[in-house]
Amino acid sequence: MSSNADIYHEMIVDYSRNPINYGEIENHDVTFHDSNPLCGDSIDIDMKIDENKVTDIKFHGKGCAICMACSSVLTEITKGKTLEEARALEKNDVLSELGLEHLQAVRIKCALLSLKVLKSALYTYIGKNLEDTGDVDKLKEEAANLY
Amino acid sequence: MQSTESLFENIRNDFPILKRTVRDNKPLVYLDNASTTQKPNQVIDSITDYYQNHNANIHRAVYALAEEATEAYEATRDKIANFVNIKNRQEIIFVRGTTEAINLVAYAWGRTHIKEGDIIVTTEYEHHSNIVPWQLVTQEKKAKLEYIGMDDNGELILDDLDKILATGKVKLVTFSLMSNVLGTITDAEKIIEKCKAAGVLTLIDGAQAVPHMKVDLEKLGCDFFAFSGHKMLGPTGIGVLWVKKSVLETMSPFHGGGDMIREVHKYETTWNDLPYKFEAGTPNIADVVGLGAAIDYLTKIGMDNVREHEIELTKYAIEKLSAVKGLHIYGTKDISKRGGVISFNFADVHPHDVAQIIDEEGIAVRSGHHCAQVLMERLNVAATSRASFYIYNTKQDIDILVNSLNIVAKVFKL
Numbered sequence: 001m002s003s004n005a006d007i008y009h010e011m012i013v014d015y016s017r018n019p020i021n022y023g024e025i026e027n028h029d030v031t032f033h034d035s036n037p038l039c040g041d042s043i044d045i046d047m048k049i050d051e052n053k054v055t056d057i058k059f060h061g062k063g064c065a066i067c068m069a070c071s072s073v074l075t076e077i078t079k080g081k082t083l084e085e086a087r088a089l090e091k092n093d094v095l096s097e098l099g100l101e102h103l104q105a106v107r108i109k110c111a112l113l114s115l116k117v118l119k120s121a122l123y124t125y126i127g128k129n130l131e132d133t134g135d136v137d138k139l140k141e142e143a144a145n146l147y
Numbered sequence: 148m149q150s151t152e153s154l155f156e157n158i159r160n161d162f163p164i165l166k167r168t169v170r171d172n173k174p175l176v177y178l179d180n181a182s183t184t185q186k187p188n189q190v191i192d193s194i195t196d197y198y199q200n201h202n203a204n205i206h207r208a209v210y211a212l213a214e215e216a217t218e219a220y221e222a223t224r225d226k227i228a229n230f231v232n233i234k235n236r237q238e239i240i241f242v243r244g245t246t247e248a249i250n251l252v253a254y255a256w257g258r259t260h261i262k263e264g265d266i267i268v269t270t271e272y273e274h275h276s277n278i279v280p281w282q283l284v285t286q287e288k289k290a291k292l293e294y295i296g297m298d299d300n301g302e303l304i305l306d307d308l309d310k311i312l313a314t315g316k317v318k319l320v321t322f323s324l325m326s327n328v329l330g331t332i333t334d335a336e337k338i339i340e341k342c343k344a345a346g347v348l349t350l351i352d353g354a355q356a357v358p359h360m361k362v363d364l365e366k367l368g369c370d371f372f373a374f375s376g377h378k379m380l381g382p383t384g385i386g387v388l389w390v391k392k393s394v395l396e397t398m399s400p401f402h403g404g405g406d407m408i409r410e411v412h413k414y415e416t417t418w419n420d421l422p423y424k425f426e427a428g429t430p431n432i433a434d435v436v437g438l439g440a441a442i443d444y445l446t447k448i449g450m451d452n453v454r455e456h457e458i459e460l461t462k463y464a465i466e467k468l469s470a471v472k473g474l475h476i477y478g479t480k481d482i483s484k485r486g487g488v489i490s491f492n493f494a495d496v497h498p499h500d501v502a503q504i505i506d507e508e509g510i511a512v513r514s515g516h517h518c519a520q521v522l523m524e525r526l527n528v529a530a531t532s533r534a535s536f537y538i539y540n541t542k543q544d545i546d547i548l549v550n551s552l553n554i555v556a557k558v559f560k561l
Contacts, residue, residue, distance in 0.1 A: 008504060008558045016497070039499055040516040040529045062529040064497035065559075110499065 007100060007107075008065065016065035021075035023058045030128075032121035033061075036109050041067045045075070045117045049125060053082050059117075064110050066100070071114035073097045078118060087122055091115060154448065155456055159539050161187035161444075173509030176544045181327050181355060181488050181535035182513050183377045186441075190380055193440035197433045204429055206406055220432050223439035227387055230442050231353075231372070232363040237421040238395060240388045241430055245354040246276040248373030248388035249321075251425065252350060253280035255398040256371075256390075257319075258287070265290040266316045268308065270333075271297040271525045272326040275518040277352045281321065295322070297525055301329040301478030301485075305337060312345045319348045321371075324356035328517045328533065329478030330461075330488030332356070339368050348394065354378055358537070359457055359486050361450040370394050376434065381441035385434035388425075395421055402427035453538055457487035460536045460545065464489055467549045473561055474552070477526060487536035490517075493552060496559045498532040504558055505551040512548070 025031075028046035035042040041063035048056035057078050059071045074094050078086050091112055095101050103111055159165050164185050169175050177185060197219060203212035205220050228236050242248045257280075261267065267281045271294050278292075285292045293311050296304045303322070311317055320342050325332050335351060342349045350371035356362055358379035364372055371394070376385040390398070400407055400418060404427035409417040418424040445453065462482050468474055473494035479485055493501050498514035505512065513533045516523045523529065534548060555561075 008500065013559055016500075017495070038515065040520065040523065041499075042529070064499035066500070067497075107499075107503065 007103060009099065012065050012069040012098060015069035015072040019059075019068045020072045021058050021079070022060060022072070024060055025056055025058050030121050030125035032117050032124055034113065034117045034120060036113050038109065039064070041110055041113055043067070043071060043114050043117050045114065045121050047121055047125070049083070052084075053080065054078050054086055055080070057118075059114060063113065066103070066107055066110040067113055069098055070094050070100070070111045074114045074118060083122060083126060086118070087126075089115065089118070151452055151455065154452065155538065155541075158187075158448070159541075161189065162539055163188060163191075165539060169509045169511075170507050173507075176508075176510045176547050178534040178536065178540065178544060178548060179511045179513045180358075180537040180540070181378070181517075181533065183383065184358065184380050184537050185539065186380055186382065186437075187444055189444050190382065190437050190440045194382060194433050194437045197436045202433075205432055206423070216432055219436045219439070220430070223435045223442070226439050226442045226446075230446065231357065231389070232365045233389055234365060235392055238389050238392050240390070240422045240425045241435055242373075242386045242388050243384055243431070244375040244377070244386035245274075245352055245373045246386075248386055249276055249350070249352065250280045251388055251401045252371050252373075252390070253284045255401045255425070256394070257281075257284040259397065259399050261285070261288045261290050261318055263289040264316060265318045266293055266311060266314060267291070268293050268295060268311055268317055268320040270295040270303055270322045272301070272303070272329060272331065272519065272522045273321075273323055274327050274352065274354070275520070277321055277323060277350075278521060290318075291316075293317075294521075295320075297522070301326070301331045303331075303333060303338075305334070305341070308338065308341055312341060312347065315345075317342075317345065317347045319350060321350040321352070323352040323354070324362070325359070325486045325488070326478070326519075326522075327355050327488065328490050328519050328522055328531065330355075330485040330490075330535075331478055332360075332484055332486060335367055335369070343368070355486060355488070358445075358453075360454045364389060376438040376441060379441055380444055381438040382434040385431050385438050387438075392421065395425075398425075400427070401425055404428045406430075448538065456538060457536050458482055460540055460542065461485065461487045461489065463542050464534065464536070464545045464548075467545055471549060471552050473556075477531060487540075488533065489535070490531040490533045492528060492531055493555060494559070494561050496555060496561070498530045500559070501532045501552075501555050504555045505548070508547065508551040508554070510548055510551055 025046035029049045031046045033044045043061040045059045057075045059075050162185050201215040203216040205217040224236050224239050227239055281292050295307045298304055339349050348370040351369045353372055353374040357374040370391045372389040374387055377383040407419050407424050407427040409419050475492050477490045502512055502514035515530050
């Protein structure tokens with residue numbers, strides 16, 4: 001029978017031991033940090049952005065197996081995407097990769113912390129490069145409604 | 148007379164929640180007592196009885212119900228006085244919990260007495276509730292917050308206190324009597340002795356100690372003492388602040404409103420007598436009654452028996468957990484210096500993952516930073532798993548916990 005402990009399958013455990021895209025990018029174009037006040041999970045994402053594309057992305061920090069696995073998957077699927085594509089990423093893009101679509105509510109924040117950090121980093125970057133203040137406000141509104 | 152062993156065997160029958168199963172029909176193994184405890188029928192029934200038979204506002208009306216409600220409310224104040232040995236019932240203030248108690252002191256005492264350049268001292272193993280209120284008041288008053296450090300054994304380094312006291316600028320030293328993460332029992336008498344010699348006031352956070360051991364405030368000789376009802380079989384939302392009368396008399400009110408006043412005019416007000424000056428508005432009467440029932444229950448068992456039972460469990464748990472390969476227990480192994488709280492990490496598995504996997508076996512342990520991020524930084528960990536015991540826990544509960552760790556080891560290929 002299926003239980004909440006079933007989420008700890010091979011892939012999750014492996015990613016938690018050997019996360020991919022783990023580390024820092026020295027000459028990043030944008031970096032962002034956030035943490036989950038409930039459990040202390042803490043994630044930083046650095047990105048290199050060239051010609052509107054995420055050419056490199058790395059994360060570092062501390063977190064549970066769910067958090068580390070999702071951060072690995074998220075950075076992997078973000079790499080090479082345009083800013084628009086990255087902005088359009090949704091929670092199920094990450095969760096479905098790991099079979100976590102039905103993750104219980106108390107753990108969903110562990111799974112989505114890195115997505116939150118990624119979106120914040122993207123908006124920070126786009127915001128910095130925008131001159132049209134109307135768009136900035138629109139973006140802020142969009143960001144505020146994310147979670 | 149009932150033997151201690153049979154006394155504790157029967158206790159479980161008083162707790163209806165312990166009869167339920169969780170997840171896949173697993174019996175509940177509740178090991179998160181440092182967070183909150185379960186409630187016996189005696190407490191639950193006392194609250195129901197209050198609402199069914201005696202409910203009215205207190206200290207106001209003259210009719211029969213109001214008199215009964217007031218009596219029930221005030222009876223708990225007397226029970227508290229007996230339970231922790233307080234001579235003057237006027238020094239006992241009902242609050243929502245330890246957090247509110249400490250905030251009350253920070254606000255009503257701190258904002259009057261703390262001046263620029265003063266120092267408040269706390270410790271590295273405090274709960275956030277005994278750190279953040281002091282950050283707020285020291286920042287506002289341009290005062291300083293200093294810490295008594297902790298050694299690798301999880302005990303406070305009292306030399307640090309000597310150094311800070313030597314500045315002559317310390318106004319208050321505040322510390323928990325038992326760490327909510329490590330279970331370390333603080334050498335309160337020594338701290339208070341040093342502070343008294345320096346003319347410095349002391350506040351004790353008793354949230355973890357009062358439910359688990361005999362506490363005697365008269366003997367301790369501190370100036371402020373706070374604890375919570377829900378960690379000692381009582382309901383949530385009710386706690387106690389005790390302040391020595393000579394100090395209480397120098398404090399401004401915390402909340403303004405009904406019941407805390409003597410006379411209100413358009414532009415000035417005079418205050419009610421102690422302790423009512425600090426109990427504004429209609430209080431949490433039903434839960435005060437429930438706390439009274441919890442104190443009755445613990446008194447009947449005897450706090451020395453409670454402590455003995457937990458020493459027995461803690462000794463057993465440390466022995467069993469120490470035998471698990473890759474498991475690290477934090478804090479002292481000297482049982483006489485610790486309560487029934489065991490924080491641990493299991494190899495490189497994150498505490499959240501440990502907690503989730505063993506939850507499937509019906510085990511409730513806490514994982515995370517336990518509202519003690521300063522301590523987590525000191526231990527250089529992001530989080531720990533924590534098992535904490537109470538009167539209804541058994542050695543079998545510990546066996547189930549230890550066995551469940553095998554599943555964690557299997558999943559994470561340890």
